[in-house]
Amino acid sequence: MARYIERLEGEFSHFTFQAEDGSYAVGRVVTSDGTVTVLGPIGGVSEGSFVKLEGRWNSHAKYGRQFRVASCVVEEPKTTDGIERYLSSGSVRGLGAGLAKRVVDRFGLDTIRVLDEEPERLREVPGIGQKRLEEVVAHWEQGQAMREVMIALRGHGVSAGVATRIIEKYGKGAMGVLKRNPYQLAGEIRGVAFKTADAIAREFGITKDDPRRARAAVVWVLQTALGNGHCFLPHREMLAQCAGLGIPGDKVASALERVALEGKIVSRYASVGASERRHYISEVARRERLVGKRLGRLVGGQPVAPVRVVSAAETSSITLNKDQVAAVASAAGCGVSVITGGPGTGKTTIVRVLMRYAQMNGQAWALCAPTGRAAKRLSESCNVQAKTIHRLLEYQPQVGFGRDAGKVLDYDSKSNSPTATKGEKGQLSGVLVDEASMVDLELMEALLNALPPGCRLVMVGDADQLPSVGAGRVLGDIIDSEQIPTTRLNQIYRQSSGSGIIKNAHRVLNGTLPISGERESDDLQDFFIISREEALRAKAAILEVVTERLPSKGFDPMNDIQVLTPMHKGELGTEALNSSLQDALNPDGEELLRKGKRLRLGDRVLQTRNNYDKEVFNGDVGRITSVDSSSIIVEIGGRQVSYTGDEIDDVVLAYAISIHKSQGSEYPAVCVVLHKSHFVMLRRDLLYTGVTRASRFCCLVTAERAISIAVDRVDGGERYTALHEMIEQQVVSSS
Numbered sequence: 001m002a003r004y005i006e007r008l009e010g011e012f013s014h015f016t017f018q019a020e021d022g023s024y025a026v027g028r029v030v031t032s033d034g035t036v037t038v039l040g041p042i043g044g045v046s047e048g049s050f051v052k053l054e055g056r057w058n059s060h061a062k063y064g065r066q067f068r069v070a071s072c073v074v075e076e077p078k079t080t081d082g083i084e085r086y087l088s089s090g091s092v093r094g095l096g097a098g099l100a101k102r103v104v105d106r107f108g109l110d111t112i113r114v115l116d117e118e119p120e121r122l123r124e125v126p127g128i129g130q131k132r133l134e135e136v137v138a139h140w141e142q143g144q145a146m147r148e149v150m151i152a153l154r155g156h157g158v159s160a161g162v163a164t165r166i167i168e169k170y171g172k173g174a175m176g177v178l179k180r181n182p183y184q185l186a187g188e189i190r191g192v193a194f195k196t197a198d199a200i201a202r203e204f205g206i207t208k209d210d211p212r213r214a215r216a217a218v219v220w221v222l223q224t225a226l227g228n229g230h231c232f233l234p235h236r237e238m239l240a241q242c243a244g245l246g247i248p249g250d251k252v253a254s255a256l257e258r259v260a261l262e263g264k265i266v267s268r269y270a271s272v273g274a275s276e277r278r279h280y281i282s283e284v285a286r287r288e289r290l291v292g293k294r295l296g297r298l299v300g301g302q303p304v305a306p307v308r309v310v311s312a313a314e315t316s317s318i319t320l321n322k323d324q325v326a327a328v329a330s331a332a333g334c335g336v337s338v339i340t341g342g343p344g345t346g347k348t349t350i351v352r353v354l355m356r357y358a359q360m361n362g363q364a365w366a367l368c369a370p371t372g373r374a375a376k377r378l379s380e381s382c383n384v385q386a387k388t389i390h391r392l393l394e395y396q397p398q399v400g401f402g403r404d405a406g407k408v409l410d411y412d413s414k415s416n417s418p419t420a421t422k423g424e425k426g427q428l429s430g431v432l433v434d435e436a437s438m439v440d441l442e443l444m445e446a447l448l449n450a451l452p453p454g455c456r457l458v459m460v461g462d463a464d465q466l467p468s469v470g471a472g473r474v475l476g477d478i479i480d481s482e483q484i485p486t487t488r489l490n491q492i493y494r495q496s497s498g499s500g501i502i503k504n505a506h507r508v509l510n511g512t513l514p515i516s517g518e519r520e521s522d523d524l525q526d527f528f529i530i531s532r533e534e535a536l537r538a539k540a541a542i543l544e545v546v547t548e549r550l551p552s553k554g555f556d557p558m559n560d561i562q563v564l565t566p567m568h569k570g571e572l573g574t575e576a577l578n579s580s581l582q583d584a585l586n587p588d589g590e591e592l593l594r595k596g597k598r599l600r601l602g603d604r605v606l607q608t609r610n611n612y613d614k615e616v617f618n619g620d621v622g623r624i625t626s627v628d629s630s631s632i633i634v635e636i637g638g639r640q641v642s643y644t645g646d647e648i649d650d651v652v653l654a655y656a657i658s659i660h661k662s663q664g665s666e667y668p669a670v671c672v673v674l675h676k677s678h679f680v681m682l683r684r685d686l687l688y689t690g691v692t693r694a695s696r697f698c699c700l701v702t703a704e705r706a707i708s709i710a711v712d713r714v715d716g717g718e719r720y721t722a723l724h725e726m727i728e729q730q731v732v733s734s735s
Contacts, residue, residue: 005054005056006054006055006056006057006067007052007053007054008029008031008038008052008053008054008055008067009031009050009051009052009053010029010030010031010032010036010050010051011029011030011048011049011050011051011077011078011079011082012028012029012042012045012046012047012048012049012050012051013027013028013029013030013035013047013085014027014028014047015027015047016028016037024039024040024041025039025040025041025042025045026038026039027039027042027045029051029053029067036065036066036067037063037064037065037066037067038053038055038066038067038068038069039066039067039068039069040055040069040070040072041069041072042069042072045072045074046074046086047085047086048077048081048082048083048084048085048086048087049074049075049076049077049082049086050074050075050076050077050078050082051072051073051074052072052073052075053067053069053071053072053073054069054070054071054072055067055068055069055070056068056070076112077112079109080104080109080111083104083109083111084100084101084104087100087103087104087111088100088101092136092139092140095136098127099125099127099128099132102125102126102127103122103125106124106125115136115137115140119133119136119137119140120133122136122137141172149166149167149174149175149178162189162190162191162192165189165190165191166185166189166192169188169189178204179204181212182197182200182201182204182206183197183198183201183212183213183216184197184216185197185200186198186216186219186220187216187219187220187223193220194216194217194220194221194245195245197216198213198245198246201213208246209251211251211254211258213247213251214242214251214252214254214255215255215258215259217242217245217247217252217255218238218242218247218252218255218256218259218265218279219259219264219265219281220245221233221238221241221242221245222238222265222279222280222281223281224241225241225720226284226471227471228719229468229469229470229471229472229473229719230471230719230720230721231280231284231285231288231441231471231472231719231721231722231723232278232279232280232284232285232720232721233278233279233720234276234277234278234279234720235267235276235277235278235279236276237720238252238256239252256279263282264281264282265279265280265281265282266279266280266281266282266285266286267279267280268280268285270722270725271725278720278722284441284471287441287442287445288441288472288721288722288723288726289726290445290448291441291444291445291448291474292722292723292725292726292727292729292730293726293730294448295336295448295478295484295723295727295730296483296726296727296728296729296730296731296733296734297730297734298335298336298456298457299334299335299483299484299731299734300334300335301333301334301335302333302334303326303329303330303332303333303334303485304329304332304333304357305329306325306326306329308329308332308357309325309328309329309332309353309357310325311360312328312353312356312357312360313325313328313353313356315356315360316352316353316356318349318352318353320346320349320350321491323487323488323490323491324346324349324350324353324487324489326487327339327350327487327489328353328354328357330485330487331350331354331430331432331456331458332354332357332358332456334456334485335456335457336456336457336459336484336485337456337457337458337459337484337485337486338436338458338459338460338475338478338479338484338485338486338487339458339459339460339461339486339487339489340461340462340463340475340479340486340487340488340489341462341488341489342462342464342489342502342505342506342509342692343462343501343502343505343692344492344499344502345489345490345491345492346489346491347460347462347489348381348382350460350489351367351378351381351382351434352381352382354432354458355367355382355384358429358430363429363430364427364428364429365384365428365429365430365431365432366387366392366409366411366428366430366431366432367379367382367384367385367386367387367431367432367434368386368387368388368389368392368431368432368433368434369386369388369389369433369434369435369438369664370388370389370433370435370438370439370443370468370664371388371435371438371617371618371619371663371664371665372388372617372619372620372637373619373620373664373665374434374435374438374664374665375387375388375391375434376637377434377664377666378434386434388617389433389439389443389446389447390443390610390617392409392431393409393446393447393450395612396612397612397613401446401449401450403449403450404446404449404450405449405450407450408450408451408452408453409428409431409450409451409452410427410428410452411427411428427452427454427455428452428455429455429456430455430456430457430458431451431455431456431457431458432458433447433457433458433459433460433461434460434461435460435461435663435664436459436460436461436474436475437462437463437465437466437467437468437476437663438461438468438469438663438664439459439468439474439475440468440469440470440471440472440474441470441471441472441474441721441723442470442471442472443470444472444474459475459478461475462692463475463479464509464685464688465663465685465688465689466659466660466663466685466686466689467717467719469660471719472719472721472723473719473721473723474723477721477722477723477724477727478723478724478727480724481723481724481725481727481728481731482728483727483728483731484727492506499526500515500524500527500698501526501691501692501694501695501697501698503515503524503527504524504527504691504698505688505691505692508687508691508711509684509688511684511711511712511714512711513707513708513711514527514529514691514700514707514711515527516528516529516700526694526696526697526698527697527698527699527700528699528700529699529700529701529702529707530545530699530700530701530702531702531703531704532701532702532703533676533703533704535571535572535675535677538572538673538675538701538702538703539571539572539576539577539580541701542563542572542577542581542671542673542701543580543581543584545671545699545701546561546563546581546584546585546655546671547584547585549699550669550671550697550699553669553697555668555669555697557585558585558586558602558604560667560668560669561667561668561669561670561671562656562657562662562665562667562669562670562671562693563577563581563655563656563657563670563671563673564656564657564658564659564662564670564671564672564673564690564693565577565656565657565658565659565672565673565678566658566659566673566674566681566682567658567677567678567681568658570677570678571677572673572677572678574652574656574657574658577655577656577673578652578653578654578655578656579598581653581655581656582598582600582603582653582655585655586600586602586603588600589601589602589627590627590628591627592627592628592629592630592631592632592648594648594649597652597653599624599627599648599651599653600624600627601624601625601626601627602623602624603623603624603653604621604622604623604653604654605621605622605623605624605634605651605652605653605654606619606620606621606651606652606653606654606657606661607619607620607621607622607636607650607651608650608651608652609650611647611650614641614647615639616636616641619661619664619665620636620637621636621654622634622635622636622637622641623635625640630644630645631643631644631648632648632651656673659672659686659689659690659693662689662690662693663689665693666693666694666695667693667694667695668694668695668696668697669694669696669697669698669699670690670691670693670694670697670698671698671699671700671701672687672690672691672698672699672700672701672702673701673702674687674700674701674702674703674706674707674710675702675703675706676703676705676706676709678706679706679709682706682709682710683710683713683714683715683717684711684712684713684714685714685717686710686717687707687710687711
């Protein structure tokens with residue numbers, strides 16, 4: 001590896017680009033020889049700061065001479081202009097441009113010393129009262145701690161956002177943590193990988209044979225596995241992953257024993273006589289066992305008489321096939337049941353009939369789904385109020401779920417909905433969960449905790465879709481246990497049988513390549529395939545589909561068409577596609593530039609994290625209705641939601657979104673992108689999920705090799721879970 005020996009220093013002027021996580025940025029530095037472009041891990045630098053950079057010069061064909069940064073030391077501004085820019089750049093909350101200028105006018109080059117040593121003197125500046133003084137001082141001290149941390153972590157790729165989380169977690173003691181045990185960062189701070197913590201540990205003199213290193217590694221490996229959807233790791237996999245981090249097997253064994261004694265992990269065998277241990281994060285082990293027990297205890301009851309189901313269907317002029325009758329009968333009579341099937345197999349019809357049966361028999365049911373979009377679709381299709389699971393369980397930030405074993409769900413007969421606050425209470429007969437494939441282990445535990453005695457549970461979903469983003473594969477494990485009544489719907493409804501979307505979804509599910517209606521079949525006119533081998537040609541085809549071909553068929557590109565792709569990075573990832581689609585569909589208008597991200601008036605955007613204070617949730621899509629220099633307003637679900645400061649970072653463009661983010665949603669027209677550059681993600685369930693998001697039209701832009709891989713590959717998405725075993729053990733022990 002080349003050694004970086006060239007140096008550059010000067011005043012940091014401004015950013016021209018910042019990655020969202022702050023790990024990479026492009027900016028301008030004013031030196032004694034002029035202004036130069038610098039790029040690299042400089043996301044934590046504030047405008048006006050004096051920087052000392054190490055790296056190397058290179059020449060870019062388009063952008064000219066640039067300095068590629070390997071390490072960055074940030075020092076205090078050395079000019080009054082630099083101090084003013086620094087204070088007004090947002091680095092010190094409470095000091096806007098006007099106040100920053102007045103502070104610098106009053107104290108000049110002595111401003112930094114005053115802030116450090118005599119902050120009470122800020123009261124000498126007009127406009128700064130006691131409350132503003134306290135705000136400025138508190139943020140200045142936090143900023144000082146963060147700068148100290150950033151200097152200590154320079155060269156390790158730690159972004160300003162991560163440094164902020166370190167300060168928020170440890171406060172003024174952050175440097176003490178770094179010096180005593182930097183491995184804590186890997187286990188406690190989102191965005192710090194084990195290898196980063198390991199490199200920091202070397203810098204602070206911690207050797208590779210230090211026991212803390214191996215203990216941190218096993219915890220990190222399990223936390224990473226949890227983030228990838230696994231509930232546990234087999235011992236062989238633990239050894240392999242630790243070996244990849246440079247931890248030998250004997251060190252892993254002793255570390256596992258020590259961490260288990262500390263209560264952080266649980267290691268156990270699957271059953272008596274099993275040859276290999278499984279290693280869990282302790283909370284996950286408890287959760288999986290508890291969910292298995294509670295589901296097992298719900299097993300019981302008998303399906304109601306089919307004739308009663310048929311009678312309920314007839315009152316709504318609905319005709320059910322044999323499987324659908326069985327599904328409603330199980331849902332109405334059994335303690336827990338599952339209804340699973342692909343698109344067009346009548347799951348929604350079953351829910352309608354079940355709700356009609358409940359109404360005829362004086363039963364109260366709660367309908368819910370994991371996302372707001374899925375809950376809205378359920379409400380519209382069944383004409384019965386549905387909520388998100390979080391809202392049903394009355395979740396509050398910093399508090400948790402308001403409904404649990406001590407305060408179970410009940411029913412308000414006056415408002416015809418589950419509630420805990422008003423009205424005449426009664427017994428809740430059942431809870432139905434739609435899009436159940438999206439429910440992870442943690443959410444399942446919360447729901448089971450809140451079920452009242454005698455309340456039925458019905459899980460409805462497509463088990464062939466992608467599993468939940470969170471850990472576990474709850475729906476799949478329930479079905480695999482073979483202990484819970486499950487109805488598999490295979491017959492496609494007559495009204496769906498002519499749909500190319502439905503036909504091709506089932507072809508994919510059966511391991512057969514989809515057929516393009518344009519090329520091969522006259523009865524598949526709602527599905528077509530465009531083959532493009534080169535990424536740039538594929539992108540051009542996507543833009544043509546969205547801006548010309550689908551609009552010519554009557555679809556509004558701003559409201560009806562959704563581009564879906566497997567990944568975020570790369571030429572055909574969400575970031576690059578959103579930039580191109582934004583320029584094509586919404587090129588003009590007022591815009592906000594933040595960390596390299598351009599948000600324009602009229603843009604379609606996606607909420608990426610749950611924000612319970614604003615009542616917006618991960619996956620919610622809206623439209624920007626107002627933009628100024630520091631805030632945006634987004635219309636989401638008919639509400640105007642305001643975003644300022646760091647809240648804006650939770651909003652991204654949504655012309656193109658990941659297939660994972662699209663789960664639980666349905667769009668009039670979908671353009672699914674699959675390319676060989678997506679190789680690591682290509683799987684049958686991914687393609688199937690993408691195709692089934694379309695309600696009226698689906699276009700697949702792909703390379704022939706990519707679609708073949710996706711259809712053929714069914715492995716690679718497995719998860720280490722044991723919920724099915726827990727359910728079986730509970731049922732067997734109770735029988």
